[in-house]
Amino acid sequence: MRKNLSTIIxxxxxxxxxxxxxxxxxxxxxxxxxxxxxxxxxxISFLLFNAGVVLRAYRWQILVRSLHADVPFRRxxxxxxxxxxxxxxxxxxxxxxxxxIVELAQDVPAGLAAGTVIIDRLTGxxxxxxxxxxxxxxxxxxxxAQLLSAIVIISAVGLIGGFVLLQGSLLNKFxxxxxxxxxxxxxxxxxxxxxxxxxxxxRAIGGALAISILFNLLQSAWWTTTARSLxxxxxxxxxxxxxxxxxxxxxxPSIGGLGVRELxxxxxxxxxxxxxxxxxxxxxxxxxxxxxxxxxxxPLYIYTTIRDRDKERVER
Numbered sequence: 001m002r003k004n005l006s007t008i009i010x011x012x013x014x015x016x017x018x019x020x021x022x023x024x025x026x027x028x029x030x031x032x033x034x035x036x037x038x039x040x041x042x043x044i045s046f047l048l049f050n051a052g053v054v055l056r057a058y059r060w061q062i063l064v065r066s067l068h069a070d071v072p073f074r075r076x077x078x079x080x081x082x083x084x085x086x087x088x089x090x091x092x093x094x095x096x097x098x099x100x101i102v103e104l105a106q107d108v109p110a111g112l113a114a115g116t117v118i119i120d121r122l123t124g125x126x127x128x129x130x131x132x133x134x135x136x137x138x139x140x141x142x143x144x145a146q147l148l149s150a151i152v153i154i155s156a157v158g159l160i161g162g163f164v165l166l167q168g169s170l171l172n173k174f175x176x177x178x179x180x181x182x183x184x185x186x187x188x189x190x191x192x193x194x195x196x197x198x199x200x201x202x203r204a205i206g207g208a209l210a211i212s213i214l215f216n217l218l219q220s221a222w223w224t225t226t227a228r229s230l231x232x233x234x235x236x237x238x239x240x241x242x243x244x245x246x247x248x249x250x251x252x253p254s255i256g257g258l259g260v261r262e263l264x265x266x267x268x269x270x271x272x273x274x275x276x277x278x279x280x281x282x283x284x285x286x287x288x289x290x291x292x293x294x295x296x297x298x299p300l301y302i303y304t305t306i307r308d309r310d311k312e313r314v315e316r
Contacts, residue, residue, distance in 0.1 A: 013253055014258050015259065017258070017259025018262070021262045029277040034281050034285055037230050037285060038228075038229045039229075041229030042289060044225045046292060048218055049218075049289055049290055050293055052218045052219060053077070055211060057080045059124075060076050063196075063200050064076065067116070069107045069108045081293075081300050082297045083100050084293060084294040084296075084297045085294050085296075085300075085301060086098075087256065087294065088256055088290075097121070100117050119197065123208040124215060125158060125247075126158065126209065127216050129159050130213070131216050131217070132244040132245075133151075133156070133159075138241075151244070220243045222286070223239045223243055223286055226289060230285065232278065238271075238272055246268065249264060256287060256291065262284065
């Protein structure tokens with residue numbers, strides 16, 4: 001019942017967000033902008049996104065290896081693509097991260113498998129916030145003060161909170177004062193994270209943070225090339241400022257951020273000179289590029305399932 005409720009909430013938020021966007025802005029203008037996108041730039045965006053998937057799989061491998069688990073890099077890449085398929089096309093409680101945890105649990109304890117996935121996500125968010133702060137000196141002179149304050153506050157809180165979570169001793173002290181219900185909420189999120197941090201160690205976590213910097217640079221790059229496909233000349237450093245906020249929207253229950261991201265895109269891209277319809281067209285086109293990559297995970301999931309079954313039969 002709880003999983004069904006989660007799915008209903010995600011679909012409802014997405015539908016409401018899209019309904020608000022489509023009622024406030026000119027749908028024909030949005031569609032015309034998307035239809036005139038240059039395929040060459042879109043292909044570059046697609047390749048950059050998939051390079052990011054491979055890079056995140058390598059980040060995950062750093063954490064997995066610290067647990068002395070011998071999982072081939074190819075297998076982790078496959079799981080990332082398959083996870084993308086589940087995240088995109090199955091808006092249910094059985095998402096891509098769950099797939100990765102279940103598969104990795106064949107090689108390491110389930111709790112540690114969950115912990116590596118949590119740390120993998122957390123390090124990515126932290127470096128997203130760090131790059132946003134580093135990009136602030138390059139902001140346009142007319143950058144809105146309110147938006148600047150929002151970026152500073154969100155990024156600072158995200159970084160501080162992330163380091164507190166990744167500091168095992170501080171996290172242990174924090175868990176001691178939590179009520180049992182809160183401590184074990186979210187399918188034992190905090191205990192799994194604490195154990196994984198202790199097992200992985202700072203060397204592996206530091207490596208994951210370094211890879212996250214490269215990934216987030218790529219993320220801003222595919223937003224930039226998608227903007228170029230629409231004829232928008234938005235500076236790369238501007239993308240480093242706003243992409244963290246757009247990515248943070250992904251945490252809101254929805255189908256891949258659809259509907260929610262389009263609500264805030266006009267506000268974020270107005271200082272770059274984009275009209276609301278242009279901002280929405282850019283956001284929708286990025287969503288399409290990212291979801292297209294998710295399509296690759298479907299056939300890959302079928303292939304790996306058949307391959308693993310055949311392997312089991314041979315071993316028997």
